[in-house]
Every structure is written in C-alpha cells, then in structure tokens.
Amino acid sequence: MITFCLLHIDQHSDSWDVAYIGQVQQQIANGERAKAEDVDNNISVFNNFGTKKFPQAIIIGVKKGGTRALLEFLRIHPDVRAVGAEPHFFDRFYEKGLEWYRNLMPRTLDGQITMEKTPSYFVTKEAPRRVFAMSRQTKLIVVVRDPVTRAVSDYTQTLSKNPGLPTFQNLVFKNSSRGLIDTSWSAVRIGIYAKHLENWLQFFPLSRLLFVSGERLVTDPAGEMGRVQDFLGLKRVITDKHFYFNQTKGFPCLKKPEGSSRQRCLGKSKGRPHPHISPEVLLRLRDFYRPFNLKFYQMTGQDFGWD
C-alpha cells in the first residue's frame, strides 16, 4: 500500500524528496516498514509507537507557492510529523477511502500534529466538501505567491518536462486575440485565488485558514514560520536560528544539525531560473489579476502587495 502511494509522488518534487522516497522504498523492499517511517528523523530503531491519525492540518496550496519549503521547514518541529510525498487523496485517490488515506500517515504520539501537503487541493472543486467530511476541525494552510510569478513558475516547470512547449505568450492569450487572457490555461486559472477561496469558505470559516506569503517565506522565513506555528498551536521552536541565506541557491536553507551531512537546501526544481517573458505580456497579465487580487485581499483581510 505504501509503495503504491510513493510511486505517485509529487512529480515535480525536488531532489531532497526523491532521496527521501528512495530510502523509504528501499526500506519497504527490505521489509522494514516501521523503520521506514522514521528515515526522515534518522532514527534507526523500529517505531511502532503512536498511532496513524488523519491530518489535523493540511497545506492545500497553491502549486508553485512555496509549499515544499513550508512543509520541510515545519518538519523540523518535534511536534510535527508529515508525509513527505503528496498523497493527492482529496483530488485523485478519493475513491480509495479514508482508511487508505490514514494508513499513509506517519505514526504520531499524543500532542504531535499529523500533516500533509498537496497543492492541487486548493483548486479542486470537490476538495472542500471532502476535507470537511473527514473533519470540520482541519486546519488549512495556503501558501500564496504573486499570481503572475506563480504562472511563470508553473510554465517553467511544464517547460522543463516538455521543451517543445509553445511560448508563454502563446499560451497566455486566447487564440484569436492578443489581449484576452486565456483563463482555461491552468497556469492562469490557479492564480485566481479569490474564486478558489470562495469554494473553501462554503465549508470552512476563515479562521480555519492561514494564508502564508510565498514572498515572505523567502525574505523572512522565521517570521512566516512564527505565524504558522501560532496557527497550529505549536510552541515557537522554529526561529531565525534555523535558517541561513544560501547565496548560491538564492534562497533560505536550513542550517545543518551537528554531525549531519543531509542537504538542507531544497533541490534543483525549487528556485529554478525563469525564462524571459516580455514586460508587456507580464503587465497585461498583472492587469488581469488586479481585481481578483483586490478581492482576495478583502476576503482574507491581508494585503499581499502584488500590485
């Protein structure tokens, strides 16, 4: 069961995850199921303690917002246990049932929070109802990023897998027109945050959602992690002592714990250079998003400063 899930991992995961998943798969192949659950903590004893619980908190979006960074930062908290791969339960695998989902979760002790992240949940119409059916108490975290940059990041990822892709400019406008934005293109649609949020607010009160700024997660990771820990009811364990700015990568990375050789920056697929896109095209896209951004600021009570 676990192997099946891990084969459906975040297809755009970074090398850190791939290394992690490789270890887990190897250990499962060796019949070390319980031990495998703990490779992320470098614990070499069998772990049959604790129970598998449904996640009390889920990072539901957004794709290319900085969700992997947030999850990996959270995982250094001793009271957080999370699935490394993206389970995609509430969008792709819902018919497998809740027990299948719970089985994917790591074991937790009392007081520990179970988490997962699947960024596509935010834009999945059925996801709010389904999460609500699991537990109306679920805390929902959304990492949001300037939708223009997010669209370019999304495009960059698709381009890396399919070098023959048409240009961004060709995809962003409707065929017949140079000015009309093609909202059927997922790279555009995902960034209409206000629309997607409306679906979630049909089931969850705003207080159950936390909006993390993808920009501030890069410029002030400790500050943003403070908000996240407060929201989750966790002690503020993750602080600026845990981060350093890696000049080569151009992003904050986690400081290495003493004696560990584990890489603490995210992999190559996170923080990729984006292709050049003409400023007029970006401006047009920015104009398109402006009213939706303003609506989103009103709905959340937060100004993300994207204009």
Ligand SMILES: Nc1ncnc2c1ncn2[C@@H]1O[C@H](COP(=O)(O)OS(=O)(=O)O)[C@@H](OP(=O)(O)O)[C@H]1O
């Ligand atoms: N610390 C750190 N290190 C590396 N990258 C970071 C970090 N914090 C945020 N980011 C930004 O995360 C972007 C990828 O977002 P996601 O992890 O949500 O992508 S995915 O949806 O899971 O594919 C990724 O987007 P790109 O820059 O376009 O590659 C990064 O800008």
